[in-house]
Amino acid sequence: MRRLLPGFNALPEENIPERAEPRPLPTHVAIIMDGNGRWATKRNLPRIAGHKRGVNSVRKITRHAKARGVRYLTLFAFSTENWLRPTEEVHGLFDLLRYYIRRECRTLARDGVRIRFIGDSSELPADLQSMIAEAEALTATGEAMTLIVALNYGARGEIVAATKRLAARVEAGELAADAIDDKMLSMEMYTAGFPDPDLIVRTSGEQRLSNFMLWQAAYSEFLFVDSHWPDFDEESFDQCLDRYCLRDRRFGGLRKSG
Numbered sequence: 001m002r003r004l005l006p007g008f009n010a011l012p013e014e015n016i017p018e019r020a021e022p023r024p025l026p027t028h029v030a031i032i033m034d035g036n037g038r039w040a041t042k043r044n045l046p047r048i049a050g051h052k053r054g055v056n057s058v059r060k061i062t063r064h065a066k067a068r069g070v071r072y073l074t075l076f077a078f079s080t081e082n083w084l085r086p087t088e089e090v091h092g093l094f095d096l097l098r099y100y101i102r103r104e105c106r107t108l109a110r111d112g113v114r115i116r117f118i119g120d121s122s123e124l125p126a127d128l129q130s131m132i133a134e135a136e137a138l139t140a141t142g143e144a145m146t147l148i149v150a151l152n153y154g155a156r157g158e159i160v161a162a163t164k165r166l167a168a169r170v171e172a173g174e175l176a177a178d179a180i181d182d183k184m185l186s187m188e189m190y191t192a193g194f195p196d197p198d199l200i201v202r203t204s205g206e207q208r209l210s211n212f213m214l215w216q217a218a219y220s221e222f223l224f225v226d227s228h229w230p231d232f233d234e235e236s237f238d239q240c241l242d243r244y245c246l247r248d249r250r251f252g253g254l255r256k257s258g
């Protein structure tokens with residue numbers, strides 16, 4: 001086995017100070033659903049078969065997150081960079097989203113789950129844009145949980161657009177540049193009004209953010225799990241919550257005893 005350099009840890013978790021008392025559950029969990037393609041390739045199936053199975057996980061984890069009392073669940077469904085994939089896969093993903101919205105919306109409304117989409121919807125097919133608007137309207141009164149689907153979402157684009165809107169107000173003389181603070185910038189993000197994610201999970205073993213929630217993740221806890229998204233189930237989610245509850249969050253301050 002390759003020797004680790006001094007200061008490197010085989011299991012990064014071991015280095016993270018744990019709390020003596022578990023902390024409360026996260027209010028907002030965000031998931032980078034990775035590994036659908038690998039799941040399918042391992043089974044000699046087309047990549048879209050992995051995405052299809054991924055929709056099952058979306059359904060299961062949404063129901064379970066709500067049952068566990070999570071108030072906000074964000075799922076990264078399509079990034080602004082995912083247009084680089086073959087057209088067939090992109091269209092396949094949009095078809096799955098149509099299928100999901102058509103099939104799930106009433107159930108979400110019945111269960112008190114409000115669905116919201118973040119990202120640049122103006123670049124999506126027109127019928128999908130209408131479906132998104134209808135789904136948001138149909139579930140708007142849901143109070144049990146907010147399911148946020150990041151679709152054609154890219155964090156750098158989000159930050160640039162937010163900055164431009166504030167700059168335009170400065171240029172128009174409506175806002176003093178000096179008055180801009182982090183709260184004001186937060187209110188210009190797609191996520192305005194939602195709390196920042198307490199926990200960001202990425203499946204499939206990759207350890208990067210891939211242009212996801214760069215602004216909102218300032219103090220998020222991160223968990224990288226090996227399962228591919230189609231294999232990520234209720235038990236995997238519970239394990240993530242358990243691990244989160246043992247993390248010591250200090251937000252730049254000092255460790256509290258207990």
Ligand code: FPP
Nearest residue numbers: 033034035036037038054055058077096100
């Ligand atoms: C990443 O796996 C996954 C995606 C880019 C798409 C995720 C979409 C879904 C699960 C279905 C639709 C979503 C909803 C909310 C209904 P990958 O294909 O990059 O995996 P790989 O790295 O193994 O190739």
